[in-house]
Amino acid sequence: MTTAAILTAAGSGSRLGHALPKALVPVLGEPVVVHAARRLLAARPGGAPLAALVVSAPADHVDAFRALLGPDVVVVPGGPTRQASVAASLAALPDDGIDVVLVHDAARPFAPADLIERVAAAVRAGHDAVVPGLAVTDTIKRVGAGDDGWPVEATVARGELRAVQTPQGFARATLERAHAAAEQDAGDESVAASDDAGLVERLGLPVWVVPGDERAAKITTPRDLAVAVLLATDTKDL
Numbered sequence: 001m002t003t004a005a006i007l008t009a010a011g012s013g014s015r016l017g018h019a020l021p022k023a024l025v026p027v028l029g030e031p032v033v034v035h036a037a038r039r040l041l042a043a044r045p046g047g048a049p050l051a052a053l054v055v056s057a058p059a060d061h062v063d064a065f066r067a068l069l070g071p072d073v074v075v076v077p078g079g080p081t082r083q084a085s086v087a088a089s090l091a092a093l094p095d096d097g098i099d100v101v102l103v104h105d106a107a108r109p110f111a112p113a114d115l116i117e118r119v120a121a122a123v124r125a126g127h128d129a130v131v132p133g134l135a136v137t138d139t140i141k142r143v144g145a146g147d148d149g150w151p152v153e154a155t156v157a158r159g160e161l162r163a164v165q166t167p168q169g170f171a172r173a174t175l176e177r178a179h180a181a182a183e184q185d186a187g188d189e190s191v192a193a194s195d196d197a198g199l200v201e202r203l204g205l206p207v208w209v210v211p212g213d214e215r216a217a218k219i220t221t222p223r224d225l226a227v228a229v230l231l232a233t234d235t236k237d238l
């Protein structure tokens, strides 16, 4: 089997509040997207390097991304939602016998190689959709909508919950089918899927969870950027 990866990096990073798009924000002197791409390219899913890497960029930064990532990485303009950006990258994926696709967020730039390889291995073992997940450590409450607060409706059994990360791995045909079936939602953030496995779930197909890794934490807020500096140091040799 042959594995390729899609790296989503076209978001603006509004919650981060930086002057640059989030993927171009430096961590220890290098842009987030460079850290993320380097770790994907260093992984050996199935014992071989990725056959291709397609990165989505903000439309007005495509040339800057190409200069940063070099000629072996395909850069495409992203769309208005994460789902649309993945769909654009999927359309640009070469044929080349690629039958396993990893979808990863540049916003999780320090995912270690063993996590990447674990997800790909589960797809190669026969699971057509695989996500890495971490057990939830807080008590989780489901709340209603009140005028001046949020009344608790239930305490959710947290043993059943997983906080899901990327990379997520798919049989290519399953990922293409899932995106094609949800194409009408891709332009609207209020209905677009927040992850690719969610699109597979909408088809009624199974999604398999493998252990996640705290080092694959997502940079969303300014605090996360401070933590990212620690993760960059922690994973610099991975």
Ligand SMILES: Nc1ccn([C@@H]2O[C@H](COP(=O)(O)OP(=O)(O)OP(=O)(O)O)[C@@H](O)[C@H]2O)c(=O)n1
Residues within 6 Å of the ligand: 008, 009, 010, 011, 012, 013, 014, 015, 016, 022, 023, 056, 078, 079, 080, 081, 082, 083, 085, 086, 104, 105, 106, 107, 108, 218, 219, 220
């Ligand atoms: N239209 C979009 C929106 C998001 N993403 C990517 O999807 C990942 C997860 O998105 P998120 O963390 O929400 O990034 P932003 O959309 O940039 O952040 P925010 O919601 O704070 O604006 C990121 O790697 C981001 O670049 C993308 O490729 N295209």
Ligand SMILES: C[C@](O)(CO)[C@H](O)COP(=O)(O)O
Residues within 6 Å of the ligand: 082, 105, 164, 165, 166, 194, 195, 196, 218, 220
């Ligand atoms: C795909 C993802 O990283 C899995 O946890 C997450 O859903 C992205 O969410 P965001 O709101 O677009 O950051």
